[in-house]
Amino acid sequence: MATVVKKLPQFTLGVEEEYMIIDPQTRDLRSHMSKIVEGGKIVLHEQVKAEMHQAVVEVGTNICQNVSDARREVSFLRRKIHELAAAQGLAVGASSTHPFAKWQDQEITDDPRYHSIVNELKDIARSNLIFGLHVHVGIESREIALQLMNQACYFLPHLYALTANSPFWEGRNTGFKAFRAKVFAKFPRTGLPEYFDSVQSYDNYLETLVKTNCIDNPKKIWWDLRMHPFFSTIEFRICDMCLTVDETICIVALIQAVVAKLYKLLMSNTSFNIYRIALIRENKFRAARNGVDGLLIDFGKKIEVPTKELIMELLEFIDDVVDELGSRADIEYVHQILERGTGADQQLDVFEKTGSLEAVVDFITGKFTEGI
Numbered sequence: 001m002a003t004v005v006k007k008l009p010q011f012t013l014g015v016e017e018e019y020m021i022i023d024p025q026t027r028d029l030r031s032h033m034s035k036i037v038e039g040g041k042i043v044l045h046e047q048v049k050a051e052m053h054q055a056v057v058e059v060g061t062n063i064c065q066n067v068s069d070a071r072r073e074v075s076f077l078r079r080k081i082h083e084l085a086a087a088q089g090l091a092v093g094a095s096s097t098h099p100f101a102k103w104q105d106q107e108i109t110d111d112p113r114y115h116s117i118v119n120e121l122k123d124i125a126r127s128n129l130i131f132g133l134h135v136h137v138g139i140e141s142r143e144i145a146l147q148l149m150n151q152a153c154y155f156l157p158h159l160y161a162l163t164a165n166s167p168f169w170e171g172r173n174t175g176f177k178a179f180r181a182k183v184f185a186k187f188p189r190t191g192l193p194e195y196f197d198s199v200q201s202y203d204n205y206l207e208t209l210v211k212t213n214c215i216d217n218p219k220k221i222w223w224d225l226r227m228h229p230f231f232s233t234i235e236f237r238i239c240d241m242c243l244t245v246d247e248t249i250c251i252v253a254l255i256q257a258v259v260a261k262l263y264k265l266l267m268s269n270t271s272f273n274i275y276r277i278a279l280i281r282e283n284k285f286r287a288a289r290n291g292v293d294g295l296l297i298d299f300g301k302k303i304e305v306p307t308k309e310l311i312m313e314l315l316e317f318i319d320d321v322v323d324e325l326g327s328r329a330d331i332e333y334v335h336q337i338l339e340r341g342t343g344a345d346q347q348l349d350v351f352e353k354t355g356s357l358e359a360v361v362d363f364i365t366g367k368f369t370e371g372i
Contacts, residue, residue, distance in 0.1 A: 008264065008324055011256050013064040014136035014233065015074055017248065018241060019057045019081060019368075020098055022091040027361035029055035029098050029129075030090055031107040039084045047077060052114045053129055054107040057081060057092075063138070067253045067327040075245050075372040082369050093364035095343060096131050096166035096180035096240035099357040103129040103170075116216075124187060130180045131241045133163065135252050136233035137259045142199050144266065145227050145234050150195055151262050151272040156224050156238045157283035157296060158314050161307050162334065163251055164291035165240040165343030171357060177291030177344035178240050181284070184222075189215075192277050192284065193223040202227070224284075234259065238284075243343040243367040246333055253327035254334070257318040260325055275299050291342045308338050 031054035040048035061073035218229035224238035
């Protein structure tokens with residue numbers, strides 16, 4: 001009797017990127033988002049929208065069937081936003097913090113949602129001048145999605161290290177490769193997610209927050225990884241913005257493969273170890289500080305290991321699913337990131353050579369359309 005080989009589900013994808021709008025003369029952020037968004041609505045419809053600060057434009061792909069679809073969509077969106085900005089005499093960049101912009105100088109978007117957040121969180125909201133990459137992976141079953149979310153937390157610091165791209169804040173070298181999370185940590189309900197043993201306990205948590213007026217809707221759970229409240233996805237929110245399309249798609253492919261591998265184990269009645277969030281938090285801090293150049297903790301062995309070694313172990317872990325997903329070539333780009341350095345490493349290298357944060361901004365904007 002022939003053995004029946006079960007195919008993996010499709011694990012559809014959605015990618016959201018947040019871009020910075022820049023004045024080419026001053027290299028500072030420019031609160032000019034509305035004209036770009038208004039122009040973008042004509043060709044991009046709901047794929048482009050305003051963010052809280054007017055110097056931020058958010059774009060989102062349609063539902064992508066695979067990583068190749070995601071590459072086409074992200075490339076298209078970057079190209080269109082670049083064209084719309086250029087028509088206004090502006091530039092666009094992808095970094096999770098601007099090298100020297102001051103949040104006090106930025107205008108808030110005139111929208112009831114953002115007015116509500118600012119009214120509640122005051123300067124915590126006003127100072128949240130950061131840019132992120134969010135990746136959705138489609139999972140129909142909420143029960144399975146919760147189990148995968150619990151298990152995938154272990155890999156969040158690995159992904160964060162690979163995307164580290166926010167070394168500067170308000171004109172200072174922060175000493176961190178990824179400072180964005182430190183800015184966002186001032187918000188409530190951010191950081192690594194809680195562990196939940198059932199969907200019912202998760203829903204009870206959300207219900208309690210809504211009933212007690214902590215939140216008015218579940219989208220105000222801003223964890224690094226969450227079950228999306230309205231879509232059948234788990235959403236990875238920990239990543240810094242990537243300089244280029246190649247980097248973004250590499251991370252998208254990695255995330256999809258991690259979910260697929262954990263699903264495959266689950267369907268084989270084998271689950272990945274679930275580690276305490278307090279331990280994973282230690283690795284997240286290390287990833288933020290040193291990117292791919294530091295040491296992370298191998299919790300199984302209880303030793304420090306070079307981050308690059310753990311990333312290579314991650315590649316081995318997912319190796320048996322990437323061909324079925326059709327993403328091997330995109331995942332192999334990890335080796336280029338490890339060899340060349342992350343966006344933060346490249347920004348710091350430009351600053352070391354030039355001593356100019358304006359030169360760093362030029363480098364960021366120059367990378368925006370690379371490879372599209």
